[in-house]
Amino acid sequence: MNEMDDAATASRIEAALRDTNGVATLFATGGVVAQATEAGARLIGLRGAGAPLVRVGRDGDDLVVEASIGVGVGASTSETARAAYDAVRRATADDKVRIRLTVVHVDASPTP
Numbered sequence: 001m002n003e004m005d006d007a008a009t010a011s012r013i014e015a016a017l018r019d020t021n022g023v024a025t026l027f028a029t030g031g032v033v034a035q036a037t038e039a040g041a042r043l044i045g046l047r048g049a050g051a052p053l054v055r056v057g058r059d060g061d062d063l064v065v066e067a068s069i070g071v072g073v074g075a076s077t078s079e080t081a082r083a084a085y086d087a088v089r090r091a092t093a094d095d096k097v098r099i100r101l102t103v104v105h106v107d108a109s110p111t112p
Contacts, residue, residue, distance in 0.1 A: 006056045009092065010054045013052075013056065013065060013067065013087075013088055014054045016087040016091040017067060017084055017087055020080065020083050022076065022083060022084075023072070024069075024072030025070040026069055027053065027068040053068070054066070054067045061096050063092055063096060063097045064097075065088055065097060065099050065100065066100045067102070068102040069081075069101065069103055070104050071106060073106070073107060080103070084101055085101055088101070
């Protein structure tokens with residue numbers, strides 16, 4: 001798999017996650033350093049603003065997927081996480097996929 005394939009796979013997974021019932025938003029994956037590096041790459045034009053928030057890579061024969069989702073108010077976090085996991089599995093159609101899914105419950109902000 002090359003970078004073009006990775007980007008296409010990441011975009012396909014991101015679309016599947018955005019279509020998953022209960023997913024309110026997606027967040028950038030990785031730690032503080034990874035997110036700072038990503039922000040810098042976007043600022044200098046190495047990565048477009050529309051680049052996928054989902055990370056895809058390879059570890060030997062395994063496809064490795066990292067995604068961070070926000071679960072909306074009123075949605076079951078556990079059901080949404082399971083549905084998101086299933087969406088990634090369907091989007092990859094890869095028997096050797098390792099999925100790292102970070103789930104955050106997103107509360108609605110009160111409007112003044």
